[in-house]
Amino acid sequence: MRQIGWNWLGVVPFFAFALLFLMLPTMNIVIGAFQNPEGQFTLQNLAGLASPRIVDSFVISIKISLASAVLGCLIGFAMAAAVVMGGVPGWIKAPLMTFSGVASNFAGVPLAFAFIATLGRVGLVTMLLKQWFGINIYAMGFNLLSFWGLTLTYLFFQIPLMILIITPALEGLKREWREAAEVLGASTGQYWRMVALPILFPSLLGTFALLFANSFGAVATAYALTGSSLSIVPIMLFAQIRGDVLQDPHLGYAMAFGMIVVTGLANLAYVIMRTRAERWMR
Numbered sequence: 001m002r003q004i005g006w007n008w009l010g011v012v013p014f015f016a017f018a019l020l021f022l023m024l025p026t027m028n029i030v031i032g033a034f035q036n037p038e039g040q041f042t043l044q045n046l047a048g049l050a051s052p053r054i055v056d057s058f059v060i061s062i063k064i065s066l067a068s069a070v071l072g073c074l075i076g077f078a079m080a081a082a083v084v085m086g087g088v089p090g091w092i093k094a095p096l097m098t099f100s101g102v103a104s105n106f107a108g109v110p111l112a113f114a115f116i117a118t119l120g121r122v123g124l125v126t127m128l129l130k131q132w133f134g135i136n137i138y139a140m141g142f143n144l145l146s147f148w149g150l151t152l153t154y155l156f157f158q159i160p161l162m163i164l165i166i167t168p169a170l171e172g173l174k175r176e177w178r179e180a181a182e183v184l185g186a187s188t189g190q191y192w193r194m195v196a197l198p199i200l201f202p203s204l205l206g207t208f209a210l211l212f213a214n215s216f217g218a219v220a221t222a223y224a225l226t227g228s229s230l231s232i233v234p235i236m237l238f239a240q241i242r243g244d245v246l247q248d249p250h251l252g253y254a255m256a257f258g259m260i261v262v263t264g265l266a267n268l269a270y271v272i273m274r275t276r277a278e279r280w281m282r
Contacts, residue, residue, distance in 0.1 A: 026260065032253035045254035054236065054255065061216055061232040062262075064147060068154040069211035073204065075155070076162025084170040097167070100160035107157050112224035115153045119144050145226045153225055154215050161214065162207055169203040169277060206273025213266035217259065233259055 036042045048054070082088045083096055118125050121138055129135040143149055173196055181191040197204075219234030228235060233255060240252035 072158030108220035209269035
């Protein structure tokens with residue numbers, strides 16, 4: 001019989017943390033979604049998700065997540081490609097990767113305050129544009145406490161996350177593949193369309209799924225920035241937990257269960273695409 005070594009003690013804190021703060025709370029949410037206040041099994045909580053207000057919150061959340069994921073992928077991919085394969089000076093890569101590592105985890109109240117201080121109605125950039133160029137972005141229809149305002153805020157951590165994940169994939173493109181394409185007479189556009197992008201597609205799709213899940217589950221930034229002016233799922237769930245809106249904790253469990261399903265599917269897609277991408281890069 002194989003004995004368990006003392007080395008396993010090093011991972012005990014990790015498993016304890018995962019059990020106490022991830023697995024057990026998730027199980028509690030799933031069980032609560034199928035219980036009534038008396039603890040009996042019911043599907044009424046899931047049926048309550050069909051109410052127009054909750055459906056609208058899921059629709060808005062999905063739209064914001066899609067918008068921030070698409071823009072984050074496009075902008076982040078362009079920046080990473082410029083650093084890895086473009087003519088950008090090599091010394092820029094290290095500061096960019098360091099900043100991306102920090103910015104990808106910068107969220108919550110500090111991020112909301114930073115954007116309010118920058119692009120709020122009396123924010124620094126807002127006032128500079130008005131005083132120096134006579135441009136009033138709020139008179140032109142911009143509103144930080146709106147769909148596109150929240151999407152713009154999410155891009156602050158979505159773009160760096162895209163850079164961190166896609167840079168290794170770009171570095172994994174072998175020089176021989178491009179040289180072979182050029183020998184066969186392929187142009188730069190044809191190389192990207194027929195060689196590079198098909199190879200990178202699993203990584204791109206997987207990263208898109210991860211960015212979608214990352215945005216869909218964000219609550220602190222959205223609540224600190226918009227309060228209750230934008231009814232996305234995390235904000236409604238936060239209000240539900242406090243009991244000042246729907247006043248039905250088990251319906252809140254059902255909403256959380258719906259979020260787990262959406263983010264779980266997105267993360268599953270990321271894992272599958274990441275596995276396929278690694279197979280290509282071997």
